Amino acid sequence: MQTMKLKFRGGAMLLAASVGMAGLAMSGNVQAQEDKGTVTLAYVEWVSTVASTNVVRALLEERGYDVKMSSLSGAAMWQALSYGDADAIVAAWLPTTHEDYYAKVKDSVVDLGPNLEGTKLGLVVPSYTEMDSIEDIKENPDALDGQIVGIDPGAGIMRLTYDVIDEYDLDVDLRTGSGATMTAALGNAIKNEEDIAVTGWTPHWMFARWDVKYLDDPKNVYGGAEKIHTIVREGFQEDMPEAAAVLDNFHWSPEDMEEVMLMNLEEGTDPLENAKKWIADNRDQVDEWLEGVEETQQ
Structure with missing residues (x-):
């Protein structure tokens, strides 16, 4: 975030300073304050994570923190947190x-609990596809050109999908890529009314844009509903209690996240500016997150 430096002379400086102080009296719990230090947020370039991380960034910047964003792979994100680099x-x-990432670093991080509930993982197909279950893939792998389209190889859903292929004895390959390449493949297939299976999860903007469905997972390899948690490095709560309280209070719904994700998909839009717009449009909800945060100020 760039800071504009203004030069003033004589009485104009005093007048401008008074106006500037008045400008700090913003609505709700918004506090444009002096720099309180730097908070580094690590994230993966998933559309969902970009949305949530930028909302948190905007909230922390409102309260006077300098926020740095560190884009990493899934494994590196967890490692950076455990080493104190994030x-x-x-x-x-x-x-x-x-689960595997957390198990390796759990003694050097602190789980602040869920910030979103109602998630799901699985294989997603267009609703017009005749397949309704993962078991149906075994009967007709050629319908999918012998492949399931996945995302980056370090993602947990990829590990689970390899397990799915083994457990269901599927004669298909798992194609790695990114969230963007996966949704591009899905969109192209739907445009041409072709069959395709991709690694999918809720919340995701694909469910708002296209008519798609999950394949049933009778063996429950993907597991039940999960939650998305906020995790901080060990000692962060003591070092920056107010920032930690903001992170601890942050909690939204899949619908909230999908709204920001769709905003970010618009060509030329800035995820941080979209996060600020969403916050402004949902000020009452955001102010509820920030209730009591003042009590933890340093």
Whole structure:
């Protein structure tokens, strides 16, 4: 975030300073304050994580923190947190998807609890597809050109999908890529009314844009509903109690997240500016998150 430096002379300086102080009296709990230090947020370039991390960034910047964003792979995100190179993440899918990551670093991080509930993982197909269950893929793998389209190889859903292929004895390959390449493949298939299966999760903007469905998972390999947790490095709550309280209070719904994700998909839009717009449009809800935060100020 760039800071504009203004030069004033004589009485104009005093007048401008008075106006500037008045400008700090913003609505709700918004506090444009002096710099309180730097908070580093680690994240993965998933559309969902970009949305949530920028909302948290905007909230912390409102309260006077300098926020740095660190884009990493899933494994590196957790490692940075455990080493203290990052202060927080708001993208921990527990208890299943990030189970392995969390197990390796749990003694050097602190789980602040869920910031979103109602998640789901699975294989997603267009609703016009005749397949309704993962077991149906075994009967006709050629319908999918012998592949399931996935995302980046470090994602937990990819590990689970390899397990799905083994458990259901599917004669298909799992294609790695990114969230963007996965949704591009899905969109192209739907445009041409072709069959496709992709690794999917809720919340995701694909469910708002297209008519798609999950394949049933009778063996429950993907597990039940999960929650997305906020995790901070060990010692962060003591070092920056107010920032930690903001992170602890942050909690929204899949519908909230999907709204911001769709905003971010518009060509040329800035995720941080979209986060600020969403906050302004949902000020009452955001102010509820910030109730009591003043009590933890340093």
